[in-house]
Each structure stands twice: as structure tokens, then as C-alpha cells.
Amino acid sequence: MSPIKSKIPKEERPYLDRLLDEIRYRISKVEDIDAAGQSIPRYTGEFWTSKQRQAHSLHEISYRACFKPQLPHFFIEYLTRENDKVYDPFSGRGTTVLEAGFMERNIIANDINPLSSLLSKPRFFPPLLEELMKRLDSIPMIENEDAEIDLSMFFHPKTEAEIVSMKNYLAARHESGEEDDIDRWIRMVATNRLTGHSKGFFSVYTLPPNQAVSADSQRKINLRMKQTPEHRDTRVIIYKKSRTLLSNVTTEERALLQQTGGNGRFLTSDARETKAIAADSIQLTVTSPPFLDVVDYVQDNWLRCWFNDLDAAETSKKITMARTLEDWSAVMFGVFRELYRVTKPRGFVAFEVGEVRNKKINLDEHVVPLGVKAGFKCIGVIINEQHFTKTSNIWGIDNNEKGTNSNRIVLFRKEKK
Numbered sequence: 001m002s003p004i005k006s007k008i009p010k011e012e013r014p015y016l017d018r019l020l021d022e023i024r025y026r027i028s029k030v031e032d033i034d035a036a037g038q039s040i041p042r043y044t045g046e047f048w049t050s051k052q053r054q055a056h057s058l059h060e061i062s063y064r065a066c067f068k069p070q071l072p073h074f075f076i077e078y079l080t081r082e083n084d085k086v087y088d089p090f091s092g093r094g095t096t097v098l099e100a101g102f103m104e105r106n107i108i109a110n111d112i113n114p115l116s117s118l119l120s121k122p123r124f125f126p127p128l129l130e131e132l133m134k135r136l137d138s139i140p141m142i143e144n145e146d147a148e149i150d151l152s153m154f155f156h157p158k159t160e161a162e163i164v165s166m167k168n169y170l171a172a173r174h175e176s177g178e179e180d181d182i183d184r185w186i187r188m189v190a191t192n193r194l195t196g197h198s199k200g201f202f203s204v205y206t207l208p209p210n211q212a213v214s215a216d217s218q219r220k221i222n223l224r225m226k227q228t229p230e231h232r233d234t235r236v237i238i239y240k241k242s243r244t245l246l247s248n249v250t251t252e253e254r255a256l257l258q259q260t261g262g263n264g265r266f267l268t269s270d271a272r273e274t275k276a277i278a279a280d281s282i283q284l285t286v287t288s289p290p291f292l293d294v295v296d297y298v299q300d301n302w303l304r305c306w307f308n309d310l311d312a313a314e315t316s317k318k319i320t321m322a323r324t325l326e327d328w329s330a331v332m333f334g335v336f337r338e339l340y341r342v343t344k345p346r347g348f349v350a351f352e353v354g355e356v357r358n359k360k361i362n363l364d365e366h367v368v369p370l371g372v373k374a375g376f377k378c379i380g381v382i383i384n385e386q387h388f389t390k391t392s393n394i395w396g397i398d399n400n401e402k403g404t405n406s407n408r409i410v411l412f413r414k415e416k417k
């Protein structure tokens with residue numbers, strides 16, 4: 001493997017040469033694996049790190065199993081040029097599309113969970129803090145307003161009245177067609193701040209924000225922690241979180257994101273059937289699918305769905321929750337067939353499969369044949385290994401714990417027809 005980089009300017013070089021050169025430059029190990037009756041190279045190295053490139057503040061919305069923006073950034077940088085179309089069929093909080101937006105690419109996001117577009121689209125239309133403050137102040141807060149369900153184990157009555165007032169205001173604006181970008185921003189931040197484990201959330205101490213416990217479990221947490229919900233000023237919390245999210249946003253970025261978001265699409269289809277996407281239109285897909293873990297969508301999202309008048313049970317029926325590798329592979333094969341249809345000839349799919357499952361299932365080896373059967377050529381497997389030192393304090397003694405975070409990505413290309 002040559003560590004020497006080409007002298008031809010990056011922009012003029014073929015996409016894959018650019019990527020493979022970068023990989024060879026940073027590689028620590030390469031091995032060949034057998035998959036789909038072929039020998040596929042598996043490259044391991046520290047190809048991107050959080051240290052090299054700080055993620056933009058606008059990404060900081062939590063979402064279950066989200067990846068870091070550095071991951072899509074790496075593939076977008078080498079496998080696309082400005083105005084190329086970048087897609088994520090399992091978009092989650094929108095990490096791929098937001099990063100692509102910053103990089104002047106066109107975007108399509110899709111996720112069957114309606115909370116996904118609600119949490120990602122508003123970040124393409126970031127408000128100015130002054131206009132946000134004005135709007136927050138204009139929302140009528142009705143005293144003694146309470147939810148039709150018992151939420152007293154999470155919220156102080158005054159906080160609950162504020163949340164219900166906000167919920168009703170947002171619903172009315174939506175129904176009357178008056179809802180605008182600032183309303184949608186408020187909806188996003190409020191949804192993100194409903195429950196959590198610090199004073200930056202509306203609720204008393206509970207699980208971190210991607211999960212929500214049942215009312216009964218919260219009563220038990222309150223008993224165990226000897227806590228009762230105290231008043232939290234919801235508008236101050238929304239303002240503070242917005243200030244953090246907006247802290248890096250420049251005027252140029254604001255204009256750029258508005259343009260990409262305006263031209264972009266946010267779909268809520270099953271990833272196997274995305275009729276709204278034209279054939280042969282996508283230059284690059286960067287995605288991570290739902291894994292084999294069993295997730296309880298209704299339990300995790302009931303409160304967020306309540307706030308947004310969404311039917312959690314309906315969404316739960318549609319979300320892919322495969323219990324066996326066979327079931328998972330069958331769904332993913334359907335996804336690859338659809339990706340093959342929408343990908344441009346010579347376009348790419350970077351499919352992240354996480355770490356080794358249950359210490360024995362290498363999902364990358366199972367994904368290679370699925371993509372190949374759908375028509376793609378497998379270029380290789382890329383494992384990004386990021387080493388970190390975590391300082392933990394146990395009984396007053398500082399302990400430097402060393403660890404590794406790794407992401408496995410299977411890279412495919414659609415060859416010319």
C-alpha cells in the first residue's frame with residue numbers, strides 16, 4: 001500500500017481513487033474477507049476522528065443509534081461533488097443530510113418514523129435568536145391547562161400547563177396553515193427537551209432523552225430518588241438549547257442550509273419503497289439501518305408522540321424490528337434493491353453496520369452478499385477505529401481507561417449499465 005498521495009488536484013480525480021488514496025494513507029491494517037463468493041478487502045484505520053474535525057453545533061440533537069457527522073462527512077467529501085444528490089433512507093436525526101447540506105450537496109432524507117423529519121428539517125431553517133425569543137414570548141401560556149393524561153410524575157403542574165399551552169398553540173398553527181419555520185424549530189427543540197436526566201429538560205430526573213419510561217416506572221424513580229417535579233421554565237430551556245444549537249451557525253451557512261433544505265426532500269416511506277425518488281438520481285447514500293436490537297418504539301416515544309399528536313402504535317407497526325438475522329437480511333435485501341434503482345450509475349452506497357453483534361455476528365459479511373445480489377459491486381469494508389482515553393473517577397482515584405469506538409461500513413458501487 002502506497003502512502004504517497006497523488007499530485008493531480010483532488011477535484012479532478014475520479015471519486016473512488018480519491019477515497020482509496022485517503023484510505024491507504026491512513027490505514028493500519030488490511031485483510032481480505034470471503035463474502036458472496038468473492039474476496040473483499042477490509043480496511044482498518046483511524047480514517048476520521050472527532051478531534052480532526054469538530055462537529056457543527058447544529059447536529060446536537062440526540063437520537064437513538066445516531067452516528068457522528070464525521071462518518072458521512074468522510075464519504076461525502078471523497079465520493080461526491082457540489083450539487084450531487086446525497087441520500088439517507090434511514091435518516092434518524094438527519095446526520096447525513098445536514099452534513100451534506102453544509103457541504104453544498106443536494107439532499108433527500110427518508111425515515112418511517114415521523115419524529116425523524118420533525119427533528120431534522122427545522123435545522124435547515126435556523127431562526128435568529130431574537131426572532132425566536134419574540135415568538136416564544138408570544139405563545140399564550142394558559143394557567144392550569146393540563147394534559148388529558150396524568151403527567152404529574154414527570155412535570156410540575158406549572159410546567160405541564162406550559163407544555164400543554166405550547167402543544168395546543170403549535171397544533172392550532174399547523175391546522176390553520178400558519179405554522180412557519182420558527183414554529184417548527186420550537187416544536188423540534190421542545191420535543192427534544194421534554195424528558196431527560198438534567199435541569200436542561202422540562203421533566204424531573206428521568207432517562208436520557210431518546211427514551212421515556214412509563215408513568216409507573218417514573219413514579220418508582222421518583223420514590224427511589226426522593227424527588228418531586230419542580231417548576232422548569234420551558235421557554236428559557238428552549239432558548240438555551242437553541243443558543244447552543246445555533247452557536248456555530250454563520251450567515252453563509254444559514255443561506256446555504258435554507259437553499260438545500262428548500263430544494264431537499266424529507267420522506268416518511270418504508271426504505272424498500274420510495275417511489276418519490278427518481279431512478280438513477282442519487283450519487284451517494286450514507287446510512288445505518290435499524291439493527292437486530294429489539295426496540296420498544298411505543299415505550300421510548302409515547303411522550304414525544306403525544307406532544308406532536310402522532311400515533312406511536314401505528315408507527316411502531318411499520319418500523320423494522322427484525323428478531324433474527326434471516327428476517328433482517330430479507331428486509332435489507334429489499335432496501336438494497338430499492339437503493340440500486342435510485343442510485344446513479346457509478347454512484348455509491350456506504351452502509352454502516354455498527355460493531356460486531358453479540359460478539360459473533362459480523363454484519364458486514366452478511367451485508368456484502370445482499371448488496372451484490374441487488375446488483376451492486378462491493379468495493380470493500382471500511383472499519384474506522386477511534387481510540388480514546390476516558391478519565392473515570394472511582395473512589396477518588398483518577399483512572400485512565402483506554403477504549404475504542406469502531407464503525408464498520410460496507411461500500412458498494414453501481415456499475416455502468
Ligand SMILES: C[S@@+](CC[C@H](N)C(=O)[O-])C[C@H]1O[C@@H](n2cnc3c(N)ncnc32)[C@H](O)[C@@H]1O
Nearest residue numbers: 065066067090092093095112113270271290320
Ligand atoms: C440506526 S437509526 C439511523 C440513525 C441515523 N444514522 C442518525 O444519525 O440519526 C435507524 C432508523 O431507521 C428507521 N427505520 C426503521 N425501519 C425503517 C423502514 N422500514 N424504513 C425506513 N426507516 C426505517 C428508524 O426510525 C431509525 O430512525
